[in-house]
Amino acid sequence: MQYAFSFYRDQREQLFFCVRPDAETGLLIDQYKRRFLRERCLDGQLRDKGLLHITLHGAGRYEDLPKHIIAAARRAANAISMPPFWVTLYAIGSYPQSKGNIPLVLLARSNALQGLHQGMASEMRRNGFRADKSFNPHMTLHYCSQVIPEQPIEPISFVVREFVFIRSEWGLSRHNVIDRWPLQN
Numbered sequence: 001m002q003y004a005f006s007f008y009r010d011q012r013e014q015l016f017f018c019v020r021p022d023a024e025t026g027l028l029i030d031q032y033k034r035r036f037l038r039e040r041c042l043d044g045q046l047r048d049k050g051l052l053h054i055t056l057h058g059a060g061r062y063e064d065l066p067k068h069i070i071a072a073a074r075r076a077a078n079a080i081s082m083p084p085f086w087v088t089l090y091a092i093g094s095y096p097q098s099k100g101n102i103p104l105v106l107l108a109r110s111n112a113l114q115g116l117h118q119g120m121a122s123e124m125r126r127n128g129f130r131a132d133k134s135f136n137p138h139m140t141l142h143y144c145s146q147v148i149p150e151q152p153i154e155p156i157s158f159v160v161r162e163f164v165f166i167r168s169e170w171g172l173s174r175h176n177v178i179d180r181w182p183l184q185n
Contacts, residue, residue: 012062012063012064012169013061013064013167013169014060014061014167015058015060015061015062015065015069015166015167015168015178016056016057016165016166016168017057017059017073017077017120017163017165017166018055018056018163018164019053019056019116019160019164020052020054021052021158022158022159022161025156026049026050026052029049029052029089029106029156030049032153033046033142034046036092036141037142040148042146042148046142047140047143051140052141053139053164053166053175054087054108054137054138054139056117056120056135056163057121057129057131057132058132059124059129059165060129065167070165070178072128072129073124073127073129073165073178074179075123075127076124076126076127076129077120077163077165077179077181078181080116080123080163081184082116082119082183083184083185084161084185085110085113085116085159085160086158086160087109087157087158088109088110088155088156088157089106089107089153089155089156090107090108090109090152090155091152092104092105092106092107092141092148092150093149093150093151094148095140101143101145102145102146102148103141103142103143104140104141104142105138105139105140105141106153106156107136107137107138108137108138108139110160112160113137113160117137121133161183162180162181162182163181164178164180164181165177165178165180166178
């Protein structure tokens, strides 16, 4: 059965799977972001470093938090088994094909991250979700009104030790962890 997703702006909660940097790396990324914005005189509201993540898959937007969707998402995630792995953030720039409030992102690279995305896609489909086949791993730092061309950065790497299921309160910049799954050898 395919769950019906409603992707309307009036939906209050967005659900998604993601990986997040550890606290030390999150602080390093936040310091880099602040320096980059200051050096280029970019304005806009600063996002909290606690929101830093790389989205693996969305699980829809909802008015209320549906228990059957959370149960299906947990079944999909429970089927994933892989060891911890490294992710490298290698470039900064505006997210492609964005309009309006343009995301400034760090681009990520990792074969294992691609593997986690593909594994999650298979399990999500098996549990009734639509899942994106394409994956452009990135970490949103900021939203601004101008396009920043992609440029390399001094690489920032971190070990992914878990993936999490998040409930984002739409428009409030608040992420609540619903569940987490450790990656183990």
